[in-house]
Amino acid sequence: MKAMPLAPHSKTAWTRRLFASRNAILIETPAILIETPRDRGTPCLEPTGAMAAGRVKPDAKINPVSSPMTEQNHDSPVPFANERAAGALERIAAALEALAPAPPKPCDFEASDAFVFSAPGIRLQPVARVNRVDMKLLRGIDRVRGLLTENTSRFANGFAANNALLWGARGMGKSSLVKAVHASVNAGLAANPELPPLKLIEIHREDIDSLPALMGLLRDAPFRFLVFCDDLSFDAADTNYKSLKAALEGGVEGRPRNVLFYATSNRRHILSREMVENERGTAINPGESVEEKVSLSDRFGLWLGFHSCSQDDYLAMVFGYADHFGLTGERSAIEHEALEWSLTRGSRSGRIAWQFIQDLAGRLGKTTE
Numbered sequence: 482m483k484a485m486p487l488a489p490h491s492k493t494a495w496t497r498r499l500f501a502s503r504n505a506i507l508i509e510t511p512a513i514l515i516e517t518p519r520d521r522g523t524p525c526l527e528p529t530g531a532m533a534a535g536r537v538k539p540d541a542k543i544n545p546v547s548s549p550m551t552e553q554n555h556d557s558p559v560p561f562a563n564e565r566a567a568g569a570l571e572r573i574a575a576a577l578e579a580l581a582p583a584p585p586k587p588c589d590f591e592a593s594d595a596f597v598f599s600a601p602g603i604r605l606q607p608v609a610r611v612n613r614v615d616m617k618l619l620r621g622i623d624r625v626r627g628l629l630t631e632n633t634s635r636f637a638n639g640f641a642a643n644n645a646l647l648w649g650a651r652g653m654g655k656s657s658l659v660k661a662v663h664a665s666v667n668a669g670l671a672a673n674p675e676l677p678p679l680k681l682i683e684i685h686r687e688d689i690d691s692l693p694a695l696m697g698l699l700r701d702a703p704f705r706f707l708v709f710c711d712d713l714s715f716d717a718a719d720t721n722y723k724s725l726k727a728a729l730e731g732g733v734e735g736r737p738r739n740v741l742f743y744a745t746s747n748r749r750h751i752l753s754r755e756m757v758e759n760e761r762g763t764a765i766n767p768g769e770s771v772e773e774k775v776s777l778s779d780r781f782g783l784w785l786g787f788h789s790c791s792q793d794d795y796l797a798m799v800f801g802y803a804d805h806f807g808l809t810g811e812r813s814a815i816e817h818e819a820l821e822w823s824l825t826r827g828s829r830s831g832r833i834a835w836q837f838i839q840d841l842a843g844r845l846g847k848t849t850e
Contacts, residue, residue, distance in 0.1 A: 590704050594667060595681040598695055598708075600688040605698075611681070613660035618801055619831070621794035622654055625785040629658060632783055633666050636741050637679040637705055643782025644729055644742045648749045652832030653787040655745035656711045663707060680706045686713055689721045692728040700737040713744040714751055722751070722777050729780040742781075749786075750778045790829055795819070798834035806849050808841055815841070 588596070593607035619626060629645060636642035647655040663681045670676050684695060689710065699706050715722045729736055736742070744751075778784070790798075799819040800812070808815075822837040823829045842849050 588698070588702075590680060590702060594678050595663075596683070598682055598684040598688060598691075600691040600694075603691065603694050603698060605682065611660060611664070613664055614654075614657045615805070616661040616665050618798075618805060619654050619658060619661060620797045620801055621790045621831070622658065622787065625787065626658060626662070628783065629785060630662050630665060633662050633679070633707065633741075634669065636707075637666050637670055638676065639705075642741055644736075644780060645744075645783040645785060646749075646751075646778060646781035647743070647745045647785045647787065648747065648751075649787030650789045650830065651747055652828070652830030653790065654831045655787055656709075657831070659707075659709055659743050659745065677704050680704050682706055682708050684708060684710050686710060689713075690724045692724060693734075696728055696734070696737055696740060699740050702739065705739045706741070708740055708742045710742075710744045713746045714748055726777055726780060744781070749784070790831070792820070792829060795823060795829040795834055798831050799837060802834065802838040802849075803841070806838065806842060806847065808838065808845055808847060810841075810845070 588605045589607075593609065595608040595611045596605040597608060598604075599606055616626070625647070629647070632642050632645060647658065649655065660681070663679060667678050670678055682695070682699075684692065692708075695708065699708075729742055796816060796819060799815065802808075803810075803815060818841070819834070819837050822840070823833050826833050826836075839849060
């Protein structure tokens with residue numbers, strides 16, 4: 482778009498809009514001819530006001546403050562000279578309004594006992610039905626089950642408790658235990674109407690950098706929250722672990738008293754070996770890389786290790802599931818099939834046992850719901 486002065490014999494408009502504080506003040510000033518690519522050479526402005534009435538000559542020098550238009554009542558309608566520009570400004574304003582993030586809506590924590598955190602918009606999505614396994618079906622992890630239940634129960638009753646890191650072999654029930662403990666503790670709280678239920682909030686690993694925002698959302702809520710991150714780990718190019726360190730401990734605000742953080746990971750120290758080697762290569766003191774490696778896991782006061790299960794534990798899981806879902810059959814045949822199933826998978830774990838039960842239930846024409 483380009484602008485050029487009006488010749489004395491050209492059409493002239495004297496309207497210009499100025500915005501001062503809350504009120505739009507219309508002041509007449511000499512206008513210019515606007516050329517656009519769409520209608521090049523066609524004036525966009527029409528003569529209005531004093532010029533249209535013939536009271537002012539086109540080449541007159543007028544002080545905008547004392548011009549006849551500024552002395553009139555501002556309540557009287559004065560047409561906007563460039564309607565196309567006005568429309569364009571309105572469209573730009575609408576586009577900017579659409580791009581601006583909406584303020585987070587207050588969450589209804591009464592809607593559910595479990596939520597999933599969504600980083601875009603900083604909101605919590607209630608979960609109608611939590612995908613969990615009953616506590617009594619978790620076999621081979623009796624010690625860690627008791628420790629995590631005790632820690633969670635203390636927190637739910639308003640006492641001090643530690644952040645927990647559940648680490649170890651894959652498929653051994655780390656995330657299943659967190660969800661089962663949450664349900665078990667809430668069942669115990671139901672007997673005491675003075676204590677609110679414990680809320681479980683899942684945050685995805687890729688949203689860890691939004692953890693401080695989530696903490697701020699929960700800080701003043703009248704509930705206690707168990708924030709849970711499954712399969713937490715960080716690779717070489719990932720720096721979100723620093724946000725996690727500050728959110729758990731070490732930041733100015735620190736972790737809210739009504740929030741506890743549980744995480745599961747296949748690694749004891751969460752950071753990958755490659756990431757630690759990169760830190761070691763840039764560190765002046767080689768010991769700094771070790772400090773960096775341990776500093777994150779140190780934020781968790783409770784470490785619970787999960788190890789590969791024995792054949793007896795594996796079969797106990799299989800028969801526990803089979804009895805719970807009413808999958809009848811020859812015990813020796815089920816045992817033989819379960820062991821063969823684990824051999825084809827190359828490992829024995831609670832997940833492998835569950836997958837075998839799914840297959841067995843399907844062959845027997847039953848479900849596991």
